[in-house]
Amino acid sequence: MNASESTPTSGGTRPARVRTRHLQDAKDTGRRFAMLTAYDQFSAQAFEAAGIDVLLVGDSVGTTVLGYDSTLHTTHQDMLTFTGAVARSVHRPLIVADLAFGSYQTGPQDAVNHAVELMRAGAQAVKLEGGEAILPQVRAIVAAGIPVMGHLGFTPQSVHALGGHRVQGREHAAADRLADDALALQEAGAFAIVLELVPSGVAERLTEILAIPTIGIGAGPACDGQVLVWQDMAGLSDFHGTFVHRFAELGADLRRAATTYREDVEGRRYPGPGHAFS
Numbered sequence: 134m135n136a137s138e139s140t141p142t143s144g145g146t147r148p149a150r151v152r153t154r155h156l157q158d159a160k161d162t163g164r165r166f167a168m169l170t171a172y173d174q175f176s177a178q179a180f181e182a183a184g185i186d187v188l189l190v191g192d193s194v195g196t197t198v199l200g201y202d203s204t205l206h207t208t209h210q211d212m213l214t215f216t217g218a219v220a221r222s223v224h225r226p227l228i229v230a231d232l233a234f235g236s237y238q239t240g241p242q243d244a245v246n247h248a249v250e251l252m253r254a255g256a257q258a259v260k261l262e263g264g265e266a267i268l269p270q271v272r273a274i275v276a277a278g279i280p281v282m283g284h285l286g287f288t289p290q291s292v293h294a295l296g297g298h299r300v301q302g303r304e305h306a307a308a309d310r311l312a313d314d315a316l317a318l319q320e321a322g323a324f325a326i327v328l329e330l331v332p333s334g335v336a337e338r339l340t341e342i343l344a345i346p347t348i349g350i351g352a353g354p355a356c357d358g359q360v361l362v363w364q365d366m367a368g369l370s371d372f373h374g375t376f377v378h379r380f381a382e383l384g385a386d387l388r389r390a391a392t393t394y395r396e397d398v399e400g401r402r403y404p405g406p407g408h409a410f411s
């Protein structure tokens with residue numbers, strides 16, 4: 134690690150700017166790392182202050198911010214807007230942006246063009262979903278000098294093809310296919326792979342056979358890193374999936390704050406004397 138790029142902390146030396154190589158160091162030295170989704174200034178700044186290593190500007194912005202019922206509706210333009218917001222707000226975390234549905238499935242050139250635009254918006258790496266079928270896209274993006282994060286298991290952009298939100302890789306053959314896909318992504322140059330809704334044992338096997346880090350969401354404790362959608366992690370959404378721990382209850386807090394605000398306005402307690410200009 135370049136000394137000018139690191140800052141000493143009570144927990145050891147943390148890079149001033151997290152790079153893909155730091156995630157590899159984490160895997161190689163057995164240090165777990167945390168990734169969270171982020172889509173806007175204040176959440177991104179809170180997560181940077183909390184020492185989160187990787188911020189994912191996920192296409193889940195469609196379902197957590199824009200009111201859609203699946204990530205299929207999130208557009209490339211949406212991804213550019215929210216990637217820019219996060220990139221302008223933080224300095225330390227590695228910023229990974231999702232390639233939106235339809236922005237890479239159409240071929241390697243489209244994939245490179247859209248990845249380039251995400252990088253220009255401030256991303257430092259891009260993520261796309263799938264294995265074997267998207268290897269030409271992964272190779273082309275990597276060849277363009279853009280770091281690629283893979284995403285296997287339950288891949289939300291394929292929710293209809295997969296028959297809904299279902300754990301993937303339970304049968305032996307499916308687990309073997311996941312292993313083949315993971316190794317192929319690594320061979321194609323991916324620097325890390327998200328494993329979503331995969332049995333713990335399968336995620337453990339993939340984490341062992343891969344040289345690059347795995348990042349789990351609903352994939353058990355063996356992965357090198359973990360990721361959650363921040364509104365689930367902080368209890369703002371009403372999602373209570375088995376794999377989610379709600380580390381706060383922001384939804385309840387927000388409802389309480391808004392209720393008190395309304396009551397104080399209606400009861401003429403707000404604004405008070407200290408909230409006005411003379």
Ligand code: KIV
Nearest residue numbers: 170191192193327360
């Ligand atoms: O878009 C997203 O939030 C994701 C995570 C579920 C990994 O891809």
